[in-house]
Amino acid sequence: xxxxxxxxxxxxxxxxxxxxxxxxxxxxxxxxxxxxxxxxxxxxxxxxxxxxxxxxxxxxxxxxxxxxxxxxxxxxxxxxxxxxxxxxxxxxxxxxxxxxxxxxxxxxxxxxxxxxxxxxxxxxxxxxxxxxxxxxxxxxxxxxxxxxxxxxxxxxxxxxxxxxxxxxxxxxxxxxxxxxxxxxxxxxxxxxxxxxxxxxxxxxxxxxxxxxxxxxxxxxxxxxxxxxxxxxxxxxxxxxxxxxxxxxxxxxxxxxxxxxxxxxxxx
Numbered sequence: 272x273x274x275x276x277x278x279x280x281x282x283x284x285x286x287x288x289x290x291x292x293x294x295x296x297x298x299x300x301x302x303x304x305x306x307x308x309x310x311x312x313x314x315x316x317x318x319x320x321x322x323x324x325x326x327x328x329x330x331x332x333x334x335x336x337x338x339x340x341x342x343x344x345x346x347x348x349x350x351x352x353x354x355x356x357x358x359x360x361x362x363x364x365x366x367x368x369x370x371x372x373x374x375x376x377x378x379x380x381x382x383x384x385x386x387x388x389x390x391x392x393x394x395x396x397x398x399x400x401x402x403x404x405x406x407x408x409x410x411x412x413x414x415x416x417x418x419x420x421x422x423x424x425x426x427x428x429x430x431x432x433x434x435x436x437x438x439x440x441x442x443x444x445x446x447x448x449x450x451x452x453x454x455x456x457x458x459x460x461x462x463x464x465x466x467x468x469x470x471x472x473x474x475x476x477x478x479x480x481x482x483x484x485x486x487x488x489x490x491x492x493x494x495x496x497x498x499x500x501x502x503x504x505x506x507x508x509x510x511x512x513x514x515x516x517x518x519x520x521x522x523x524x525x526x527x528x529x530x531x532x533x534x535x536x537x538x
Contacts (some may be wrong), residue, residue: 283414286329287361288319288347291393294371294512294521296336300409301425303417319346329354332365333413336406339368341390364412364499372405373398376463378449378456386499393511394461396436396525430522435522439529440465446532449481454494457486458508461528465492472497479492482535486510 283304287293293308309319346395358365366392378389407425411418482504498505
């Protein structure tokens with residue numbers, strides 16, 4: 272994934288709110304896109320600081336790719352109020368929100384009394400394949416000269432992720448039907464894809480819990496304390512595609528996640 276301080280001339284300039292969408296845009300766009308992902312603290316890629324430089328990057332962007340829910344709502348709307356770029360106006364081709372192109376799941380995480388949309392959809396390769404196809408269509412709409420490249424890259428990505436998902440589902444058969452206690456939201460899409468039941472500390476039955484999971488980014492002290500008390504497997508899962516390290520790509524993200532779960536239950 273290309274993360275640059277400013278966009279280069281003559282390429283499709285993509286602003287991605289979080290690393291997973293930056294990685295996807297780079298997969299589809301290849302050398303014909305410049306992708307900018309806001310700099311964030313190493314322990315939280317979703318904590319974005321609003322600055323004049325961020326506004327400047329948005330003013331130069333051709334395409335904004337964001338989830339449209341979750342932690343983005345803490346900084347994106349107020350940042351866009353300062354942006355003067357009609358490309359990114361809602362309803363225009365440069366405005367691409369994940370929540371508008373795939374169905375998100377609801378979650379009740381304890382922060383409020385009401386359920387809200389779960390933004391961590393990158394955990395589900397089925398939805399990611401759909402997002403990839405629609406993102407490629409938007410890139411083609413904005414940059415017809417490179418339509419063939421975007422179409423081919425998206426086709427390959429969708430095919431490869433589909434094959435990978437089939438392979439990992441076969442490997443993860445023994446995970447299906449297990450119950451995990453975890454922090455609500457972070458890995459729910461991943462667990463749903465793999466057929467793993469999710470419970471929280473507040474509604475768990477200890478006799479029916481098989482393992483404990485937490486995100487390496489958004490971990491809960493309650494979850495870690497619970498793991499210390501119980502003799503159950505504990506697994507730390509990646510939350511996003513980092514562009515570096517062991518989860519630099521979507522393939523590595525899914526392989527790492529399934530591998531850690533299988534290791535935890537002693538495959």
